[in-house]
Amino acid sequence: MSLALLCPGQGGQHPAMFARVQGDAAAEPILRYAADLLREAPEALAASEARFDNAIAQPLVCAATLATWAALRARLPSPGLVLGYSVGELAAHGVAGSVTPQVCLSLSRARAACMDAASPADGGLLAVIGLSRRRIERLCEACAVAVAIVNGEDHFVLGGRAAGLQAAQREAEALGARTLRLPVHVPAHTPWLARAADAFAGTLQDAAVRTPALDVLAGIDGHRIASREDVIRSLSRQLAQPVDWHGVMAQAIERGARVLLEIGPGSALARMARQAHPDCEARAVEEFQTLEGVVDWVVSALERQAMH
Template structure:
């Protein structure tokens, strides 16, 4: 049996997201580093005291979500099997490099912060993301082309994240509803991630990656996937090129999940926050087991479940 670890992107930050990981002794260095990156504010306090809008600011959101994946990995390391597949959604792909052992955990957090800063610097004011389900890729592409937007992420079952300026996204949302899209909803992200509008951020982040120690290929029996083409990451230059390009190119998440299944995945655990990715797995592959960390009331419960795949 092969376990797949999924590292979540932004969008599901919540007040209880560190309930299982916040007190883990082995994770305290990560929380301390995140606090330093957040101006001295403890991330555990931030999620408890800030409103939802503040939690979804681009830089804060990216750091919080990545911290959760890294802290969960440290907390569960003793029961994570040697043979795993690791994939990350949006900023979760950077966290996935840390989870897979390709980057140090601290370097991963630092990279997430610098990635967010590069994106903020490159992003036109008023940009964002929109979720649309139930229209074909061809129809969605036509809407995007007409209104100067782009498909940012391709999810399973005709579900798409679209990036562009908010005015254009409002028009696309209305048109999609008129075309009887199953679901249309704003995504709480402040930049048009994974579109050419962030091309300058890709260039900046690629230069940053050249100065960070990377160990590739990943440790034996660990398969790390690239978000833009679902291929295994095995070469430092090619992998870094793709990780940087991902900021301004479409993420093919449906292909990533398919690659996990084809690679022998029989169970998935999403490290969170939230169940968005594990929910996609169960919807697209009904016979496959998928859980998220938020499903468990205690770390012992999560450990007991993971031991089945050790």
């Protein structure tokens, strides 16, 4: 039974997102580089409304994820899998060694720039819970929006322009669904970002990218990344294609992951994992007061799963 790391996307940023790693010697170089890149301390940006601006949000999420892993790495068993949700997939490659933390943070800034340049000014994302895939597809066609992320059999994120998202929200709620506009201002993982995918592929091609040292599953279809070209292909294609998080998690379970640790800001991935896979143990670093508590839980959870 193996440990899988879950690297979140945007949406969970908050003022205390760097609190657990402040002063940690292993995390410090990452935080320092993030400050140089963003020209302000990441903890200061996290405390401002700028934390939801795409150009700031993506580096902040990656910096928090990488700094947390740097602080935990020497204290935990090597993970069997690393999974990333949206920009978290880029952070996952930083964790897995496909790119250095510095390259990862630089790429997160470039990714955001590619997305902002291609995105319509009124783009965004809408979560919809409680409708079947068939109904969601009809809704997308009627409202001119697209599926961006599949989180579960009845849990989707839709991307599009403001008018389409507003229409989809009204229609979904009329059908009995729960909806939530997400604090993300680009229609990520939809055809609106086709130009961004092409541009980011070129950026990745010129970057110091290599085959990961740990197993990473691609967000668009759950396959194991096997080469440098595969890293580039999966990270660029997911900008304009839906992320199948539901399928990725199913693949992780099939590959033996039974203890799941979310290592970035927020706890949404751990919560979804507990709901979808109750036989596994899933927690987020942010559910613990200290990193020592995280380590104790992981060790105990792996021991419990080994006895099953």
